Amino acid sequence: MRYAHTVQAVRDAEAALMARLPEGTLMQRAAAGLATVGADVLGRVYGARVVVVAGSGSNGGDALYAGARLARRGAGVTAVLLAPDRAHGGGLAALRAAGGRVVDGADGLAAVTRAHLVYDGIVGIGGKGGLRPPAADLMNAAYDARAAVVAVDLPSGVDADTGEVTGEAVRADVTVTFGTYKPGLLIDPAAELAGALRLIDIGLDPYLGAPAIEAFQHADAAAVLPRPGAESDKYRRGVVGVVAGSDRYPGAAVLAVSGAIRGGAGAVRYVGGGAAAVLARHPETLVSTGSPRAAGRVQAWVVGPGLGDTAAARAAVAEVLAADVPVLVDADGLRLMSRDAVLARTAPTVLTPHAGExxxxxxxxxxxVEASRLDSVRDLAAAFRATVLLKGSTTLVASPTASEPVRVNPTGTPWLATAGSGDILSGLAGSLLATSLPAPTAASLAAYLHGLAARLTPTPLTALDVAESLPTAWRNTTT
Known part of the structure; x- marks a missing residue:
């Protein structure tokens, strides 16, 4: 699992560790990591032109010390000080002693236009708001010059705790972060600005508390994949019920069932107006023409994709929510459901909205919602006492238990922004629920497999292409 901690948790851990170490040790560890990554980015350090854009405080100090290390290896290093009277004294002295030069104003802009690499040491993890004009002008010059931009701890101008971006922010090629990831590095819109992430161990692990964010990794997904045993049959593996589609939207039924069939459950029951289309595509589906209650026993329900807005659709959603098994609600079901009915449930509930829903x-x-994805998913989970999978450029999964970390999905591709891909995801997640996985785990694993399947699919892709790639993603995850 990849973990991210809040600014306060990081500061508390740093204070605890610094009390046990000689003064300046943590900054030197950070600077060493920064210099190593900078050297990797440059490829050849000797003769390279490096600019350190340094604000006040320790973030600028980290960058200045890193610049000093590169200067000692033969790079031409220039520091541009945004607040000369508040620059980090030790870092500045080290840079000068290593042969670096210090400029500001027009000379600083000129240095950036000739740079091969620019360190963003403007503000640290406590910074709020966008870049001010002097810093923004320097970074825009760096982009124009095609210099590699390496952010120190996080791109300046983004909110470390939430991933929000309220003004102009640095667009980094690489972000070197210290001790632990920060939530903003994993959540859009800030994550898109962070570039490649490099985590530098500075010794904080024993002092960090519970993470605010965690991201499934390959091993985490593999560990929870449902696997049939020697005594399994289709009913022991779990049966998922799908209430989706209508006369107008039969395709939604096919897509949701396509995801469910490849989600690990032993059988899929279908209820709805798309029966003919579902059987034509998936003859193994157990089709019912009655109400969800009359369809037979299931271990989980998926309800909502393509239902439309009719009295029958509304009744079907209400009937599914009254069932004493896990229920996933998606698409039209989110509009038709009653909040009171969700709150009255004792079995797990999963909601899978996109930003508009x-x-x-x-x-x-x-x-x-898109500007504040983390707060939005937490607020939804609290309001409905449900597991919420918020779809989008960063897919987030929040548990109804507020103390549990929000999960960030690391897989996926912009090509998933295609009609019907959400229906595949809802069927897949519902099937995983039917295998008895806990709701947050089922939602997280579904997002992981769905995104991985999309990455493995030739593009441009369709929703059914993603469904067809799910077995490959499943096998890929087990190896």
Whole structure:
């Protein structure tokens, strides 16, 4: 698992560790990591032109010390000080002693335009708001010059705790972060600005508390994949019920069932208006023409994709929510469900909205949800006492237990922004629920497999292409 901690947790851990170490040890560890990554990015250090854009405080100090290390290896290093009277004294002295030079104003802009590598040491993890004009001008010059930009701990201008970006922010090629990941490095819109992530161990692990964010990795997914045993049959493996599709939207039924069939459950029951289309594509499906209650026993339900907005659809959603098994609600089901019915449930509930659906459930604008994805998914999970999978450029999974970390999905591709891909995901997640996985685990694993399948699919892709790639993603995860 990849873990991320809040700014306060990092500061507390740093304080505890610094009390046991000689003064300046942590900064030297950070600077060593920064210099190593900078050298890797440059390829050849001797003769390279490096610029350190340094603000006040320890973030600028880390960058200045890193610049000093590269200067001692033969790089031409220039420091551009944004606050000369508040620059880190030790870092500045080290840079000068190593042969680096210090400039500001127009000379600083000129240095950036000739740089091969620029360190963003403007603000640290406590920074708020966007870049101010002097810093923004320097970074824009770096982009124009095609210099490699290496951010120190996180790109300046992003919120370390939430991933929010409220103004202009640094666009890094690489972000070198210390001790632990910060939530903003893993959550869009900030994650998109971080570039490649490099974590430098500075000794914080024993002092860090519970993480705020965690991201499934390959081994985590492999550890929870359902696997049939020698005594398994289709019923012991779990049966998932799918209530989806309609006369107008039969394709949604096919897509949701396609995801469910490849999700680990032993059988799929289908209820809805897309029966003919489902049987034509998946003749192994157990089709029922009655109500969900009359379809037979299931270990989990998926309800919502392509249901439309009819009285029958609304009744089907209510009936599924009344069942005493895990239920996943998606798409039209999110509009048709009653919040009171969700809150009355004792079995696990999973909601899988995209940003627009989340906005409607929260009474916010879509823009507000996309700008503050972490707060939005937490608020939804709390409001409905449900596991919430918020789809989007960063897919997040929040548990109804507020103390549990929010999970970030590391797989996926922008090509998943295609019609019907969410229906595949809902069927897949519902099938995993039917195998008796806990709701947050089923949602996290479904997002991981769904994103991995998309990466393994030739592009441009369709939703059914993703479903067809799920067995390959499954096998890939087990190796």
């Amino acid at each position: 989340a906005a409607a459930l929260l009474g916010r604008s879509r823009e507000a």
